[in-house]
Amino acid sequence: MNPATVQELIWAGVLVALAAFWPMMSNGYWLGIGVDVMMYTALATSWMLFSGPTHYISLASAAFFGVGGFVVGSGMSDYDASFWSMLALSAVIGGVLAALIGLATLRLSGVYFVIFTLGLAEMIRNLVSWVQNNFLGSRGLYVLTEFTDAHLYWMLLLTAGCVYLLGWIISRSRLGFALRIIGGDETVARHVGINTAMAKVILFTTTGVFGAIVGAIIAPRWSYIEPNQVFSPQLSFFVVIMALLGGSGRLWGPVVGVIPFLLIWNWVDSNFPNQSILVLGVAFLVIVYFLPHGFVGRIEQLRARARGR
Amino acid sequence: MLDILVSGLLLSGTYALVAMGLNLQYGVARIMNLANGEVLVLGALAAFWLYTTAQISPILTVILVIPVAFIGNWLIYRFLLTPLVRRSKSQGALEVDSILATFGMSFIFIGIMVSIEGGFFFYKYLSEPISILGSTTSLNRLVAFLLAVLIAAALYIWLHYSRPGVAVRAVSVSTEASGLVGINVPRVSALTFALGGTITAVGGALISTFITLDASIGVVFTLKALIIVIMGGVGEIRGAIVAAIILGLVETGVATLVDPGLTLAAAYFIFVIILLFRPQGLFGRRAV
Numbered sequence: 001m002n003p004a005t006v007q008e009l010i011w012a013g014v015l016v017a018l019a020a021f022w023p024m025m026s027n028g029y030w031l032g033i034g035v036d037v038m039m040y041t042a043l044a045t046s047w048m049l050f051s052g053p054t055h056y057i058s059l060a061s062a063a064f065f066g067v068g069g070f071v072v073g074s075g076m077s078d079y080d081a082s083f084w085s086m087l088a089l090s091a092v093i094g095g096v097l098a099a100l101i102g103l104a105t106l107r108l109s110g111v112y113f114v115i116f117t118l119g120l121a122e123m124i125r126n127l128v129s130w131v132q133n134n135f136l137g138s139r140g141l142y143v144l145t146e147f148t149d150a151h152l153y154w155m156l157l158l159t160a161g162c163v164y165l166l167g168w169i170i171s172r173s174r175l176g177f178a179l180r181i182i183g184g185d186e187t188v189a190r191h192v193g194i195n196t197a198m199a200k201v202i203l204f205t206t207t208g209v210f211g212a213i214v215g216a217i218i219a220p221r222w223s224y225i226e227p228n229q230v231f232s233p234q235l236s237f238f239v240v241i242m243a244l245l246g247g248s249g250r251l252w253g254p255v256v257g258v259i260p261f262l263l264i265w266n267w268v269d270s271n272f273p274n275q276s277i278l279v280l281g282v283a284f285l286v287i288v289y290f291l292p293h294g295f296v297g298r299i300e301q302l303r304a305r306a307r308g309r
Numbered sequence: 310m311l312d313i314l315v316s317g318l319l320l321s322g323t324y325a326l327v328a329m330g331l332n333l334q335y336g337v338a339r340i341m342n343l344a345n346g347e348v349l350v351l352g353a354l355a356a357f358w359l360y361t362t363a364q365i366s367p368i369l370t371v372i373l374v375i376p377v378a379f380i381g382n383w384l385i386y387r388f389l390l391t392p393l394v395r396r397s398k399s400q401g402a403l404e405v406d407s408i409l410a411t412f413g414m415s416f417i418f419i420g421i422m423v424s425i426e427g428g429f430f431f432y433k434y435l436s437e438p439i440s441i442l443g444s445t446t447s448l449n450r451l452v453a454f455l456l457a458v459l460i461a462a463a464l465y466i467w468l469h470y471s472r473p474g475v476a477v478r479a480v481s482v483s484t485e486a487s488g489l490v491g492i493n494v495p496r497v498s499a500l501t502f503a504l505g506g507t508i509t510a511v512g513g514a515l516i517s518t519f520i521t522l523d524a525s526i527g528v529v530f531t532l533k534a535l536i537i538v539i540m541g542g543v544g545e546i547r548g549a550i551v552a553a554i555i556l557g558l559v560e561t562g563v564a565t566l567v568d569p570g571l572t573l574a575a576a577y578f579i580f581v582i583i584l585l586f587r588p589q590g591l592f593g594r595r596a597v
Contacts, residue, residue, distance in 0.1 A: 055405055104581055108588050111341060111404055112539070116580065118343070119532040123573045130570050233528070237412065244409070274427070278420035284413030288393070288406055 009168055012252065016161045023150035031149050033266070037258055038156035039218055043235075044243040044254035045163045046210035049170065050203040051243070052251070053179035056110045059236040060101065062121035064094045064208045066231035068215025070128060073141030073225035083145055083220070090216040091209045098208020102201035117236070125231035132227065145220040155217045163210050167251045175199060237280060238265075244287045247294025256295045313562050315444040321557025322454035326461055327512035327530065328537035328549045333505035336544030337481040338498040339400065340390055340407045344415035345534055346527030347422075348506050352378065352513030353522045354422055357430035367434055371456065371514050375507055382506030385414070386499045394498075415527060422524035429523045436519075453515040460511065465546055477501050481544045509534075529573060536580045542590025551591060555579065 022034045068090040075086035105113045170176045178199045181189040246257025269276040334342045359365040397403035435449040468474040479487040488494045541548025563575040
């Protein structure tokens with residue numbers, strides 16, 4: 001067992017334990033930020049599970065997230081189901097949806113996959129609205145629970161921890177090794193006998209499961225759910241930016257990207273609401289031109305330079 | 310039924326034009342331009358803005374848009390995308406970089422457009438009803454269709470029967486081989502990218518005469534253009550035309566028979582079928 005990776009896992013555990021105290025030290029505005037941070041950390045880390053090793057840019061986060069939120073909303077207000085059963089159901093639906101998308105697109109080159117996920121959230125939103133308007137009648141869905149922001153925060157922290165742990169296990173398994181070869185050169189991977197399509201579909205399915213779980217957990221925060229709100233395409237771009245800003249090489253990279261980006265975004269959005277979309281654009285350009293390996297890559301580069309001296 | 314056929318065909322004319330623009334950018338300059346839809350909306354905004362503030366006819370705007378869009382797109386390629394082309398080691402790495410960079414550009418375009426006009430680009434131009442083959446439609450759709458066909462035909466002739474056109478097609482087949490036979494590949498790529506962007510912006514100005522757009526609608530058009538390009542086969546102009554007609558007809562059919570809110574779902578349906586059964590496109594050659 002490689003001591004460096006075990007050390008990393010211990011550090012992650014300590015960090016999670018420390019993060020669990022946040023709701024006790026803060027309230028109101030800062031607790032809300034904490035929930036956002038946890039939500040995007042879970043989403044960006046699960047995005048990284050798949051896109052980190054394969055370099056496939058997935059824009060499907062909003063679709064899975066929306067499915068999770070919508071399933072909880074629909075189940076709780078239309079069928080009087082409990083929150084927990086709907087949480088489990090949304091994970092299953094998210095996973096199945098991801099597997100189907102994966103089977104259709106991941107056998108082909110990465111471009112098809114990006115294009116397919118680009119409009120996915122919007123398309124599912126159209127379908128859901130259509131079904132609701134024509135067959136279900138109601139438009140708004142209510143999610144009424146006893147949960148406070150602190151409960152949501154802890155659930156999301158737990159989810160993010162699970163995603164990290166799963167990623168850690170995968171990266172040490174045969175599957176993780178296979179994915180790294182696929183990311184290096186897919187043709188080589190195929191020639192050494194790796195079932196590339198299967199490996200990618202499995203990983204993408206876990207991304208779908210966690211996306212839906214996060215969407216389901218966050219649903220009680222809104223209490224009133226509308227398709228336009230849960231299927232916001234912007235969320236997918238947020239996840240991509242945060243993950244890449246942190247750095248796509250390391251599993252803990254997203255955490256480093258989520259916090260600064262959210263703080264900047266909130267500041268711009270409250271001071272210059274009309275210009276906030278420009279922040280997204282600039283962030284993408286910064287990643288491509290100045291931080292191709294994210295903050296983590298830059299830190300490691302500096303560390304290597306210091307060591308070289 | 311006839312209504313669907315006529316309006317579907319008229320719609321497909323502009324779709325084909327826009328897809329041709331994207332096809333040039335991706336097939337020749339090798340840039341997966343996901344800001345394509347925003348360039349289209351910029352063209353539409355120009356038409357809307359000049360018509361509502363200065364009463365300049367959208368047809369005239371089309372001519373005005375051409376040099377501006379050409380120079381703008383050339384500058385983008387020269388200063389933002391060329392560094393990415395140079396540093397990329399493989400086609401895959403260039404694709405990831407260009408996807409991220411053009412996302413950035415698309416959001417910047419949206420930001421700029423929102424600050425010019427935050428609402429719908431609504432104006433009325435040539436909206437008198439006319440009758441074609443017993444089906445009633447509006448004059449602006451017909452005019453946009455005819456102009457799109459004219460521009461597409463001119464492009465086709467230029468690509469097939471002129472010396473620079475042959476160079477463009479050579480680069481689309483192989484960048485290395487065209488370099489070896491003395492074609493200045495970076496220059497041809499830059500000019501083709503600019504040309505593609507210009508065609509897209511012109512298409513946007515034409516579309517704005519009969520569809521009301523807004524600043525954030527670009528991604529839907531990017532997606533449709535991409536679906537057409539993939540359906541037709543990358544680098545295939547005839548394929549793009551056939552694919553645009555199919556998409557135009559299916560969309561119009563779904564919008565009139567089922568629900569106008571499902572046009573994107575219809576486009577996705579076609580997309581999935583293509584991906585499952587003919588990923589190289591209707592006219593594309595299978596990759597070796």
